[in-house]
Amino acid sequence: MKAILTGHTRGLGAAIAENLLARNIPVLGLARATNDALGQRFPSLLEQHAVDLSDTAALSQWLAGDAMRRFLAGGDTVLLINNAGIVQPVGPLPAQDPATIARAVALNVAAPLMLAGAVAAAGMRDTRILHISSGAARNAYPGWSVYCATKAALDHHARAATLDQVPGLRIASLAPGVIDTDMQADIRATPLERFPIRERFDELKRSGALTSPAECAVRLVAYLLGEGFGQDAVMDLRVLAG
Template sequence: MKAILTGHTRGLGAAIAEKLLSRNIAVLGLSRHGNAQLGAQYPALLEQVALDLSDTDALARWLAGDSLRRFLAGDQNVLLVNNAGVLQPIGPIRLQDPAAIARAVSLNVAAPLMLAGAFASASPDAGDRRVMHISSGAGRSAYPGWSVYCATKAALDHHARAVVLDQTPGLRICSLAPGVIDTDMQAEIRKATLEQFPLRERFEALKRDGNLADPKECARRLVDYLVSESFGQMPVADLREIGE
């Protein structure tokens, strides 16, 4: 089994990478920077590509090469986890920087969709192909100040629903909300002003009361679901509603 994973250098992405590698699953990590710790720990299993996924032209050039096809060749069970994403810009629409909006849409939407299409094309002989988008409850419920983030995560959900209708042989897909996790993104939320994010105090309480999920435990449950027989039965799912 082989896996392609975006944003594998920190937070949930690093935890997912570690769980995959610990299962002896070869990982191709795509991120702006490498993960030196995992690279040293799993030199034979982890291949890393330095790539700014918000740069759609750079991503398109990389996908036009044969690196993806070469990595996937010879394996009947292949995975793609679109984890990389960005929360910014936070704030009401009048305060949102156009360049930040463009970066968010490129990283949160264009890159996952580009990778999913290339993944399906590059692995036609694989018997079991699985795509997981890391989505969010924000894609299903609107939050003030998060209009761009909500919209980009909703796009991933609807992409998965539509791909299922294509009925591509051997391809399963799920846009999965992992829950509220104790990562740098949560720290970023707590630093926002109330004007930017009126619900900030709710998230401060989650941290204060110990109600944020541990990234490693979340990654374990996520990978368990990704490789399970039930994966893909629902195009849109929430990890908190999936049994052990």
């Protein structure tokens, strides 16, 4: 069993990487930077490639190489966790910067779909693809039109890919709940005129209602490795935990 994970350098991605590595599962991490702490702890298990996933040309070039093929060689099960994402731009339509919109769509949608196609094409006996989605995919929020739309795209991709019934392939788009990460800090720093419901997220932090990345990773990896993975194309980790 081998795992490919995007955004493994911090937050939930780092916690997922640590959980997988602690299980002795080799991880190929894709991000703009490297996770030096995990690299030092798991030098023989963690392979890291610096790729800007918001640059579709750069990702296409990486996929055209043989790094993924070499990593997967000798394995029969592959896990792909599409974790990397961005919440920006935040604000009503007139305030949204076109370049930031393009970056969000490339990182939140194009990269996961490109990687999913490439991993599926590898033809492993057991292929499990997990998109990290959000409650914002299923509920509209003011100021988050781009984020909501991009996460909803992942949900629908999983639904449609499931209908393809590719042998050995399972896929799901999972909302992990509200996690205490840098993204949450960015949300709380957003001016109210750009994100009118910010107080809801401020209160989650004040009340201690945010889940730690490590706690979320434990449940998420258990779900990914479980027999029930892929039975439902769209899931919420909080429902599973209940």
